[in-house]
Amino acid sequence: MSFRLGLTGSIGMGKSTTAQLFAEAGCDVWDADVAVHRIYGKGGSAVEPMRALEPRAVIDGMVSRPSLRALIAEDPTLLARIEKIVHPLVAQDRKEFVDAARSDILVFDIPLLFETGGNKAMDAVVCVSVPAEIQQKRVLDRGTMTLEQFEQIKAKQMPNDDKVAQSDYVVITDTMDHARAQVQAIVNTIKAGLSDA
Incomplete structure (x- = not known):
């Protein structure tokens, strides 16, 4: 353990x-910010759910943080919906880290x-x-x-x-x-x- x-x-x-x-x-170190970059990057697990939620958030096959910031400024209720997508994916990334960790x-x-x-x-x-x-x-x-x-x-x-x-x-x-x-x-x-x- x-x-x-x-x-x-x-x-x-x-x-x-x-x-x-x-x-x-x-x-062994798990970095929450790096995990978010991973799921937002090309082929990341957040890309398609985010595209379904707000197509303007995805640019060049990646979730764009600047676009997200602008969209949240436009519609503050968007943040809670984004978090519903992102938090479980980050939790999954963390679980995979724990399962693979050796330290x-x-x-x-x-x-x-x-x-x-x-x-x-x-x-x-x-x-x-x-x-x-x-x-x-x-x-x-x-x-x-x-x-x-x-x-x-x-x-x-x-x-x-x-x-x-x-x-x-x-x-x-x-x-x-x-x-x-x-x-x-x-x-x-x-x-x-x-x-x-």
């Missing part, structure tokens, strides 16, 4: 990097873990964190969004302090070496617990 470790954190906190560190430490620690990289109640399915949760000013600088340095867009995304996410308070472990991603040491310590702690079980 594998240990299920949820990995979460707000935008710009260093979650993708931390997921990579868990993979380097020998854990004793499975890491589930899910940005909205607490917001969606996904933490209840985990044995423990890790939250990645940095001070707010570092978070903002990282996001804006990417050059992909404005301060206003960043604030809108942050407003939709549970406050970082609440995520940290509800998590079993916290990884501070101020430097790569510090983050790596914390990840290794978490893996060691979990493995020690598994060997005692």
